[in-house]
Amino acid sequence: MKLTKSLEQAICIMTLLATQDKEIPVTSAVINHRLNGSPTYIKKLMRKLVVKNLVTSVSGNNGGFTLVDSPKKISILQIIEAVEGNISTYPNSGLIDIVFQDMQVAANQGEIVLANVFDEADALWTNFLATQTVADLLYKTLGRNEILVLNWNELDEHQSLLQKILPTK
Amino acid sequence: MKLTKSLEQAICIMTLLATQDKEIPVTSAVINHRLNGSPTYIKKLMRKLVVKNLVTSVSGNNGGFTLVDSPKKISILQIIEAVEGNISTYPNSGLIDIVFQDMQVAANQGEIVLANVFDEADALWTNFLATQTVADLLYKTLGRNEILVLNWNELDEHQSLLQKILPTK
DNA sequence: GGGGCAATACTCGGATATTAATTGTCCGAGTTCTGCAGG
DNA sequence: CCTGCAGAACTCGGACAATTAATATCCGAGTATTGCCCC
Numbered sequence: 001m002k003l004t005k006s007l008e009q010a011i012c013i014m015t016l017l018a019t020q021d022k023e024i025p026v027t028s029a030v031i032n033h034r035l036n037g038s039p040t041y042i043k044k045l046m047r048k049l050v051v052k053n054l055v056t057s058v059s060g061n062n063g064g065f066t067l068v069d070s071p072k073k074i075s076i077l078q079i080i081e082a083v084e085g086n087i088s089t090y091p092n093s094g095l096i097d098i099v100f101q102d103m104q105v106a107a108n109q110g111e112i113v114l115a116n117v118f119d120e121a122d123a124l125w126t127n128f129l130a131t132q133t134v135a136d137l138l139y140k141t142l143g144r145n146e147i148l149v150l151n152w153n154e155l156d157e158h159q160s161l162l163q164k165i166l167p168t169k
Numbered sequence: 170m171k172l173t174k175s176l177e178q179a180i181c182i183m184t185l186l187a188t189q190d191k192e193i194p195v196t197s198a199v200i201n202h203r204l205n206g207s208p209t210y211i212k213k214l215m216r217k218l219v220v221k222n223l224v225t226s227v228s229g230n231n232g233g234f235t236l237v238d239s240p241k242k243i244s245i246l247q248i249i250e251a252v253e254g255n256i257s258t259y260p261n262s263g264l265i266d267i268v269f270q271d272m273q274v275a276a277n278q279g280e281i282v283l284a285n286v287f288d289e290a291d292a293l294w295t296n297f298l299a300t301q302t303v304a305d306l307l308y309k310t311l312g313r314n315e316i317l318v319l320n321w322n323e324l325d326e327h328q329s330l331l332q333k334i335l336p337t338k
Numbered sequence: 339g340g341g342g343c344a345a346t347a348c349t350c351g352g353a354t355a356t357t358a359a360t361t362g363t364c365c366g367a368g369t370t371c372t373g374c375a376g377g
Numbered sequence: 378c379c380t381g382c383a384g385a386a387c388t389c390g391g392a393c394a395a396t397t398a399a400t401a402t403c404c405g406a407g408t409a410t411t412g413c414c415c416c
Contacts, residue, residue: 184342196347196348196349197348197349198347198348212349212350212351213372215349216349216350216351219349226348226349226350227348227349228347228348228349228350229346229347229348230346230347230348231347231348232340232347232348232349233348233349270350286342
């Protein structure tokens with residue numbers, strides 16, 4: 001049982017936006033270049049984050065994406081749910097009830113019991129991830145309790161400049 | 170994020186075997202008939218349970234499948250791992266490190282932090298499901314603290330007899 | 339009557355097809371800024 | 378100047394194609410019972 005690759009990308013995007021000067025939206029071109037994935041697909045991904053109100057999009061010239069909230073207020077769970085939808089691991093189709101159908105038991109009883117067990121397990125998982133914020137990730141990774149802010153648009157320009165220069169030599 | 174349909178089937182099979190007289194193996198034909206799925210696919214599923222030593226298979230005439238252990242000793246987690254393999258939800262491809270590659274941070278640090286967070290969440294999930302046994306499911310569903318035992322092979326014969334008789338009328 | 343020997347009723351395991359989910363592409367929009375041309 | 382207009386630089390959103398994972402089928406085995414035939 002794996003989450004999708006999209007989720008990994010979404011987390012990257014969120015941490016990236018978290019270290020971005022809030023006044024300057026990051027263009028999707030910059031995100032694409034960083035993540036090195038399919039540009040059009042990443043746009044779709046971005047849309048999911050926008051719809052779930054985790055990032056805002058600014059269209060037009062100098063447009064792009066910005067975090068809605070402080071990284072301290074964005075949990076990993078929110079990102080997961082934006083990308084994957086609600087988490088419910090048990091693929092319930094009621095199949096279990098056919099096992100019990102000959103034992104005098106209320107219909108759906110097996111289904112209910114099973115669904116509850118998995119819901120409980122899922123709740124443990126989601127509750128924990130709800131406590132983990134994007135800021136926590138940055139703190140732990142950078143080893144300090146502050147988030148440094150930079151402008152990815154410029155950072156990326158350098159990179160692409162380099163890549164434009166190198167091949168010509 | 171869903172587990173596969175196979176898992177639902179596997180759980181049904183395990184509860185079914187749990188209510189079967191241990192002396193009499195259940196044939197896969199009976200299991201197929203009950204689950205109403207693809208017979209050949211269910212055989213493959215059964216194999217996974219056999220390989221993980223949750224059920225034993227007896228070949229030859231009057232052969233079939235039997236639980237290895239008491240339902241009290243079989244956890245839901247064991248069934249899940251037999252069918253889905255080890256649970257690790259984060260689709261780690263190290264992508265996160267590209268975000269941090271320009272900030273002076275040990276390589277892989279982001280990857281490690283993220284993987285740990287998800288591992289911790291997964292552990293909560295799996296630890297809980299490790300405490301839930303097949304016997305628990307039966308108790309909760311049947312509403313009593315004993316597992317009634319029957320012979321599904323015979324039960325199923327009746328059914329198929331009925332189905333053979335009915336169409337002729 | 340009992341020892342072999344087929345027939346029967348099962349599981350085993352891999353190669354291969356089908357179907358569903360995920361990922362990726364395309365195209366034609368809409369929106370905001372910038373710069374420039376004409377009054 | 379300053380007003381308006383065209384173009385550039387972005388996002389939006391849906392329809393469609395390709396890729397990968399899950400499900401299902403097929404086929405040729407192997408193995409233990411059953412029952413019957415022959416000595």
